[in-house]
Amino acid sequence: MEKTKLTAKVVSQEALTEDIFSMWIQAEPVAKAAKPGQFISVYTNDASKLLPRPISLCEVDKAQGRVRIVYRVVGAGTDEFSTYQAGDDITILGPLGNGFTKKNKKAFLIGGGIGIPPMLELAKQLDCERQMVLGYRDVLFLKDEFEPFGKVYVATEDGSAGTKGNVIDAIKANGLTADVIYACGPTPMLRALKAYAEEQGIECWLSLEEKMACGIGACLACVCQSKDVDEHSQVHNKRICKDGPVFLAQEVEL
Numbered sequence: 001m002e003k004t005k006l007t008a009k010v011v012s013q014e015a016l017t018e019d020i021f022s023m024w025i026q027a028e029p030v031a032k033a034a035k036p037g038q039f040i041s042v043y044t045n046d047a048s049k050l051l052p053r054p055i056s057l058c059e060v061d062k063a064q065g066r067v068r069i070v071y072r073v074v075g076a077g078t079d080e081f082s083t084y085q086a087g088d089d090i091t092i093l094g095p096l097g098n099g100f101t102k103k104n105k106k107a108f109l110i111g112g113g114i115g116i117p118p119m120l121e122l123a124k125q126l127d128c129e130r131q132m133v134l135g136y137r138d139v140l141f142l143k144d145e146f147e148p149f150g151k152v153y154v155a156t157e158d159g160s161a162g163t164k165g166n167v168i169d170a171i172k173a174n175g176l177t178a179d180v181i182y183a184c185g186p187t188p189m190l191r192a193l194k195a196y197a198e199e200q201g202i203e204c205w206l207s208l209e210e211k212m213a214c215g216i217g218a219c220l221a222c223v224c225q226s227k228d229v230d231e232h233s234q235v236h237n238k239r240i241c242k243d244g245p246v247f248l249a250q251e252v253e254l
Contacts (some may be wrong), residue, residue, distance in 0.1 A: 002029075006027060006138070007089050010085065015082075020073075021057070021071060022082070023084065024244050025066060026066055027066065027068050027092060030094045030095055031065045032065070036057075037097070037098070037100040037124055038057055038099045039056045039057060039095070039118075039243065041054050041092065042091070042092050043090075043092070044077045049077060055071045057095065057118060064205075067094075067212070069117070072113075087207055102127075104127060105183070106131075106178050107131065107178055108182065108202075109126075110132075110134075110189075111132075111134050112135040112140070112166075112189040113135065115186065115222035116136075118140055119132070120146060124149060130240055131176055131178060132149070132152075132252075134167075135156075135170070136149035137158070137249070138156055138158050138160055155170075160180050179203065181203070181205065181249075182207075183206050183207065184206070187208075187209070189207045191227055194206065203248075204250075208245050
């Protein structure tokens with residue numbers, strides 16, 4: 001898989017909510033090779049912080065040689081990124097991981113919280129009937145950007161928009177059906193979707209969110225349990241950064 005480490009340029013940045021930011025990055029080699037569901041590792045300027053931050057790709061503009069990340073500020077690294085402005089240097093490595101396997105089937109695209117952004121590029125590239133089901137705690141973001149690609153359904157924990165509850169509640173409340181599920185979000189959501197897909201006999205692809213260290217599969221810091229023995233570790237593990245982050249639901253234990 002082609003991946004590049006480079007010092008790129010910030011094209012633009014904006015705050016979508018109080019703690020969620022959208023950044024476009026000029027990075028031709030990364031944009032050229034990137035696929036929906038992949039991620040990049042972003043390095044801080046603080047020499048004491050050796051490990052990069054893995055952030056999923058939200059959009060890819062191959063014509064302009066740009067990629068977009070939408071991330072939540074959760075620590076010192078992402079807090080630093082949120083201060084970057086157009087023209088600033090940013091060091092990245094990517095694209096990394098294996099993305100979504102695109103199928104020509106009626107699809108659910110399901111995102112929960114900060115798992116919503118990586119579903120946008122997939123929505124743009126799929127050539128099938130798409131139904132987007134987006135789960136939020138309360139404040140909505142990116143919803144309008146999904147609307148050109150199909151019907152968007154929302155679930156919120158507090159009931160302030162859409163269906164009160166989770167994404168499966170929204171699916172059931174609206175009587176939705178699909179032949180394949182693509183999803184990214186917190187583990188409890190993915191675990192519930194895996195069970196729902198098995199009950200309904202639906203093909204299901206899950207993008208796992210996990211803390212990563214090296215981002216290239218060398219350190220084994222981001223393993224998850226799998227049904228099959230991993231060739232690298234010789235145990236029932238999968239490396240999320242290298243073998244994933246996208247897996248067929250039956251391949252992994254959540």
